[in-house]
Amino acid sequence: xxxxxxxxxxxxxxxxxxxxxxxxxxxxxxxxxxxxxxxxxxxxxxxxxxxxxxxxxxxxxxxxxxxxxxxxxxxxxxxxxxxxxxxxxxxxxxxxxxxxxxxxxxxxxxxxxxxxxxxxxxxxxxxxxxxxxxxxxxxxxxxxxxxxxxxxxxxxxxxxxxxxxxxxxxxxxxxxxxxxxxxxxxxxxxxxxxxxxxxxxxxxxxxxxxxxxxxxxxxxxxxxxxxxxxxxxxxxxxxxxxxxxxxxxxxxxxxxxx
Amino acid sequence: xxxxxxxxxxxxxxxxxxxxxxxxxxxxxxxxxxxxxxxxxxxxxxxxxxxxxxxxxxxxxxxxxxxxxxxxxxxxxxxxxxxxxxxxxxxxxxxxxxxxxxxxxxxxxxxxxxxxxxxxxxxxxxxxxxxxxxxxxxxxxxxxxxxxxxxxxxxxxxxxxxxxxxxxxxxxxxxxxxxxxxxxxxxxxxxxxxxxxxxxxxxxxxxxxxxxxxxxxxxxxxxxxxxxxxxxxxxxxxxxxxxxxxxxxxxxxxxxxxxxxxxxxxxxxxxxxxxxxxxxxxxxxxxxxxxxxxxxxxxxxxxxxxxxxxxxxxxxxxxxxxxxxxxxxxxxxxxxxxxxxxxxxxxxxxxxxxxxxxxxxxxxxxxxxxxxxxxxxxxxxxxxxxxxxxxxxxxxxxxxxxxxxxxxxxxxxxxxxxxxxxxxxxxxxxxxxxxxxxxxxxxxxxxxxxxxxxxxxxxxxxxxxxxxxxxxxxxxxxxxxx
Numbered sequence: 030x031x032x033x034x035x036x037x038x039x040x041x042x043x044x045x046x047x048x049x050x051x052x053x054x055x056x057x058x059x060x061x062x063x064x065x066x067x068x069x070x071x072x073x074x075x076x077x078x079x080x081x082x083x084x085x086x087x088x089x090x091x092x093x094x095x096x097x098x099x100x101x102x103x104x105x106x107x108x109x110x111x112x113x114x115x116x117x118x119x120x121x122x123x124x125x126x127x128x129x130x131x132x133x134x135x136x137x138x139x140x141x142x143x144x145x146x147x148x149x150x151x152x153x154x155x156x157x158x159x160x161x162x163x164x165x166x167x168x169x170x171x172x173x174x175x176x177x178x179x180x181x182x183x184x185x186x187x188x189x190x191x192x193x194x195x196x197x198x199x200x201x202x203x204x205x206x207x208x209x210x211x212x213x214x215x216x217x218x219x220x221x222x223x224x225x226x227x228x229x230x231x232x233x234x235x236x237x238x239x240x241x242x243x244x245x246x247x248x249x250x251x252x253x254x255x256x257x258x259x260x261x262x263x264x265x266x267x268x269x270x271x272x273x274x275x276x277x278x279x280x281x282x283x284x285x286x287x
Numbered sequence: 288x289x290x291x292x293x294x295x296x297x298x299x300x301x302x303x304x305x306x307x308x309x310x311x312x313x314x315x316x317x318x319x320x321x322x323x324x325x326x327x328x329x330x331x332x333x334x335x336x337x338x339x340x341x342x343x344x345x346x347x348x349x350x351x352x353x354x355x356x357x358x359x360x361x362x363x364x365x366x367x368x369x370x371x372x373x374x375x376x377x378x379x380x381x382x383x384x385x386x387x388x389x390x391x392x393x394x395x396x397x398x399x400x401x402x403x404x405x406x407x408x409x410x411x412x413x414x415x416x417x418x419x420x421x422x423x424x425x426x427x428x429x430x431x432x433x434x435x436x437x438x439x440x441x442x443x444x445x446x447x448x449x450x451x452x453x454x455x456x457x458x459x460x461x462x463x464x465x466x467x468x469x470x471x472x473x474x475x476x477x478x479x480x481x482x483x484x485x486x487x488x489x490x491x492x493x494x495x496x497x498x499x500x501x502x503x504x505x506x507x508x509x510x511x512x513x514x515x516x517x518x519x520x521x522x523x524x525x526x527x528x529x530x531x532x533x534x535x536x537x538x539x540x541x542x543x544x545x546x547x548x549x550x551x552x553x554x555x556x557x558x559x560x561x562x563x564x565x566x567x568x569x570x571x572x573x574x575x576x577x578x579x580x581x582x583x584x585x586x587x588x589x590x591x592x593x594x595x596x597x598x599x600x601x602x603x604x605x606x607x608x609x610x611x612x613x614x615x616x617x618x619x620x621x622x623x624x625x626x627x628x629x630x631x632x633x634x635x636x637x638x639x640x641x642x643x644x645x646x647x648x649x650x651x652x653x654x655x656x657x658x659x660x661x662x663x664x665x666x667x668x669x670x671x672x673x674x675x676x677x678x679x680x681x682x683x684x685x686x687x688x689x690x691x692x693x694x695x696x697x698x699x700x701x702x703x704x705x706x707x708x709x710x711x712x713x714x715x716x717x718x719x720x721x722x723x724x725x726x727x728x729x730x731x732x733x734x735x736x737x738x739x740x741x742x743x744x745x746x747x748x749x750x751x752x753x754x755x756x757x758x759x760x761x762x763x764x765x766x767x768x769x
Contacts, residue, residue, distance in 0.1 A: 086720055112726040124721040128739030137735065138725035145726065177739065194725065 034061040036097075037202050037233040038083070043094035044258075045075075045082050051092070052078040054258030060202070063230040067244055067269060068237045070255035071277045076237045077121060079255065080204040084118040085111050098202065113145035115201030119191040119208045125179045131190065132174035135160060139197055163196050166226065168219055185216040192223035203227060203234045209243035221246030241269040254280055316373040322346060325474055328373050332443045332477070335450055341463065345473035348464045355467055358630040359659040359691055360599045362572065370537060372475045372508070435491050437521075438483040442510055445481035452483055456514055460543035460580045460607070468539040468601075469576040472508045476541070479509035484519035484550075493749055495524040511542040515550035517583060522553040524752055536561075538597075540575045548583030548610065553591070555748055556604075557756050560596035562763075565654070567626025570598025577604035578634075581613035581642075589616040590633065591747045593756040595763040598627060603661065605634035608642035608670075615644040618744040620756070622763055623656025623688065632662035632693075637673040637703070646677040649741050652688035653764060659691040666703040673700060679709040682740050684733075684764070712740075734761045 038060040045053040052075045060066055070076050082089050083096060085108030096103040098116060106114070126134065139159075140150040151159065164171055169189055179187050188208050195203055208220055224234060224247045236247065244252075244266060252268040253260045254277070261280050262268065316327055325346055329339040354364070432439050438449060445453055463473050480496045496511070515521055538560065544552050554577075563570025573596075579588035590604035606615025617633035635644035650658040658681065666673045681690035694707055714736050722732030738745070738757055745753045 108723040112724050118724050124717045128742040137727050141726040
């Protein structure tokens with residue numbers, strides 16, 4: 030037997046409330062280096078809450094359970110510390126910041142990470158060289174750099190911009206929250222290429238998706254179904270195909286009422 | 288209030304950086320205002336008779352005027368008899384012949400303000416006329432300007448050496464009896480800057496004045512007059528700061544700009560007077576009248592202001608678009624944090640044909656700050672083809688601040704096109720979280736977002752001022768959000 034890969038993320042029996050409503054009701058998830066996990070499930074099942082809580086989005090209350098990232102108590106860290114430790118969230122709805130150049134945000138972000146790691150910050154020239162190379166990889170236009178952050182971007186441009194940031198920051202754990210939704214097939218391929226380029230034995234990726242379409246391009250190692258705040262079924266990539274065929278209802282019927 | 292807000296609000300209370308007092312012997316007239324005091328001021332400055340006469344006429348008018356009450360600001364009545372109307376650093380003999388002759392303590396003060404006089408001048412190619420309290424102490428680059436025929440000197444010097452220009456233009460934009468504070472200024476002003484750019488001359492460098500109120504219980508009443516003759520152009524920068532004091536100080540300045548045919552004046556201000564403390568104790572009352580007259584055809588006057596200081600700001604840099612085809616612009620960032628109150632905006636008076644004006648106002652309110660935009664766009668019957676575009680944006684950074692907009696639009700010509708756009712926004716939790724998730728610290732994120740909000744205005748500032756304005760905003764806002 031081979032030695033198992035190190036654990037990057039370990040979520041144990043996580044229960045989370047937003048307002049009056051309990052959204053996550055005992056989620057457990059183990060993600061090891063090199064793995065790609067897909068989390069699927071019907072609308073309102075808690076998928077975005079899970080990525081939000083892990084990234085430190087405000088507005089949630091953790092009732093019980095733990096989340097450990099690289100051996101550290103993830104939930105005790107402020108969001109910017111989580112990011113600097115290599116946790117990246119690709120937003121379902123990337124936020125517009127009018128008047129702030131995209132390139133400025135990217136540079137500030139990369140340099141914040143580098144500073145945290147004790148590496149020298151990149152100057153404008155070094156940074157431009159780096160980001161131009163990434164843009165070419167992503168088949169993205171350079172004009173995107175000089176527009177306001179997500180300001181007036183189309184849905185596809187916003188999602189690509191998220192993947193651009195991800196490829197620049199090279200996270201240890203990437204959480205993608207419905208990055209595939211609303212994309213045409215070309216944009217979907219670009220996103221998939223970006224994710225596949227990031228795959229490495231040292232990293233892990235968690236894809237939250239509503240459809241199995243993305244999984245034709247990014248083949249996951251594990252597929253989990255989240256329903257009513259719990260992971261009700263886990264399996265290999267064939268589970269995604271089955272969900273595509275049968276929908277989610279058969280799973281609801283199979284679980285006892287919470 | 289979310290925990291994030293609390294955390295950010297707790298970061299707000301950054302201390303005012305320029306809070307120091309320079310210990311220099313001052314030559315100060317005892318508090319109080321009367322015809323005698325005005326005669327003393329005029330005599331100390333060895334002014335010609337027309338100037339004294341002008342001051343006295345203003346004073347007699349002022350006695351019959353009352354304090355304006357229409358602005359959205361609140362403060363206890365000012366005791367005008369408790370103010371000293373003249374304060375000058377005491378010098379031996381005549382006055383400094385060069386920087387080497389200037390009191391080292393003064394120079395140190397400028398250094399603390401971040402205006403190393405020699406360096407700034409040399410590196411940035413900026414000619415600085417530094418006004419310390421009421422008397423200009425050093426003027427640089429005079430010779431180079433003189434070669435181009437540009438006059439740039441302390442106002443008091445202009446009264447002596449350029450009396451004919453002064454008599455022709457003084458009070459022609461802001462009349463002697465214009466308003467309470469301008470009239471007070473006309474009676475008691477002590478110094479300021481005078482600029483004359485002759486026909487066809489493009490001023491070879493940016494002109495800059497730093498003002499600073501130092502002596503306790505003195506008002507500062509400076510007066511600036513800039514004339515760009517036909518085809519001339521000039522860019523003028525004004526920076527202001529004042530030391531920390533518990534009592535309020537009055538600053539009532541007047542600025543007059545005159546642009547003749549095809550002339551252009553760009554006037555930029557970065558104002559950082561002491562804003563008072565977190566509880567609203569102390570701070571400058573900044574009651575200023577600034578007005579430009581586009582007197583000639585195709586002339587242009589552009590105001591850019593970044594107002595982060597003062598306890599109360601009451602200020603409306605305006606343009607009278609008299610010449611056909613003339614252009615007026617107003618770009619403003621006004622910040623009201625803690626207990627600051629700002630009532631600021633502009634007036635664009637369209638008189639000539641095909642006159643155009645642009646107004647971009649960015650108001651930022653934080654803490655308990657109250658920020659009001661007040662703007663008048665007036666199109667007179669003869670102003671065929673007049674156009675105005677106004678954009679007025681407010682950013683709210685706490686639950687306890689206020690943003691108010693008072694636009695006045697009076698159009699008396701059917702061919703005019705007047706547009707007014709207004710938005711109010713907050714730094715959203717989503718924007719902040721987005722930046723945090725990219726590893727950017729909360730404070731840097733807020734600065735980035737606020738700077739983005741102000742970008743349209745900052746890009747109108749000369750380069751070195753734009754950087755300074757961004758830093759100033761960062762300092763003034765440290766830790767604020769809503």
